Amino acid sequence: MNALVPAPLLIRPSTGVLMHSVFEANPDVSASYSPDLPEVFWHALGVCRESQRAITVAEVAARTGHSAAVTGVVLSELAELDLVRSVCAPARAERLRTWAALEQQVPVAVAVVKLLIVGTQHQQTHHALATLAQEGPWRLQNDPCVEVATRRIAPDLDMLALGVSGLGGGSSVWSDACREAFGAVVITGPSPEELTSARESLSTLRAAGVPVVVLIHHDAEGEVDTDMVRACMGLPDHTPVVIGDVYRRGVCEALMDLCSTLMNGGRR
Numbered sequence: 001m002n003a004l005v006p007a008p009l010l011i012r013p014s015t016g017v018l019m020h021s022v023f024e025a026n027p028d029v030s031a032s033y034s035p036d037l038p039e040v041f042w043h044a045l046g047v048c049r050e051s052q053r054a055i056t057v058a059e060v061a062a063r064t065g066h067s068a069a070v071t072g073v074v075l076s077e078l079a080e081l082d083l084v085r086s087v088c089a090p091a092r093a094e095r096l097r098t099w100a101a102l103e104q105q106v107p108v109a110v111a112v113v114k115l116l117i118v119g120t121q122h123q124q125t126h127h128a129l130a131t132l133a134q135e136g137p138w139r140l141q142n143d144p145c146v147e148v149a150t151r152r153i154a155p156d157l158d159m160l161a162l163g164v165s166g167l168g169g170g171s172s173v174w175s176d177a178c179r180e181a182f183g184a185v186v187i188t189g190p191s192p193e194e195l196t197s198a199r200e201s202l203s204t205l206r207a208a209g210v211p212v213v214v215l216i217h218h219d220a221e222g223e224v225d226t227d228m229v230r231a232c233m234g235l236p237d238h239t240p241v242v243i244g245d246v247y248r249r250g251v252c253e254a255l256m257d258l259c260s261t262l263m264n265g266g267r268r
Contacts, residue, residue, distance in 0.1 A: 017075070045083055058160060110157065112160050117162065119163075120165070120194070122166065129163040145166060185251055213240045217244070219248075226241050
């Protein structure tokens with residue numbers, strides 16, 4: 001496998017292939033069909049065939065050990081060869097055609113929601129991903145550390161969770177990670193030093209327009225002063241702050257608050 005290296009995650013702007021774009025093995029092509037392909041193509045095709053479900057570019061990249069940029073190009077080329085297919089547009093067209101043909105069973109088209117888990121400590125970010133994951137986490141790149149996990153939420157909805165650890169505000173990875181993100185859970189401790197350290201990532205997320213919930217990891221006795229948290233991090237009143245244990249259900253509680261805020265029009 002290739003070394004894990006940072007690379008742009010917007011693969012082909014003209015075709016709109018992103019790290020959370022979804023592909024699947026073409027069901028009309030036999031799994032026994034073995035065309036002459038480069039090794040990196042076989043890695044990606046093998047994951048698509050083995051998964052037996054729609055799968056994102058980011059997950060294929062993490063599971064094969066190739067960069068997301070390379071994987072996106074490979075999947076685009078495999079789609080040109082009709083070995084895989086992009087799920088979004090063809091699947092929606094298939095659903096509409098089935099309905100128009102008055103057939104009974106309309107196939108499900110899977111949508112993907114991209115959630116960011118951001119923290120300064122890799123152990124906490126990794127554990128939060130593991131809590132959310134049905135499959136993974138897998139390492140997407142090393143420096144800065146980006147990990148991938150997925151979960152089927154409903155027959156027509158997948159969650160792609162990206163765990164980002166120790167990423168400074170000036171990193172080029174931010175623009176790719178934030179693109180079309182549903183929201184972000186920012187994990188930090190309650191001390192002023194930890195809050196200040198997380199503030200740079202928080203500012204970058206807010207500048208990118210990503211809805212945020214702050215999860216204060218707290219597993220000890222005593223209370224956390226949320227007014228101090230807001231002051232240290234410069235949080236507006238509408239940004240939810242959740243006090244919870246990352247190693248239990250803290251990330252799920254934070255996700256619930258994030259969703260409730262979005263359902264309420266961005267107000268707590």
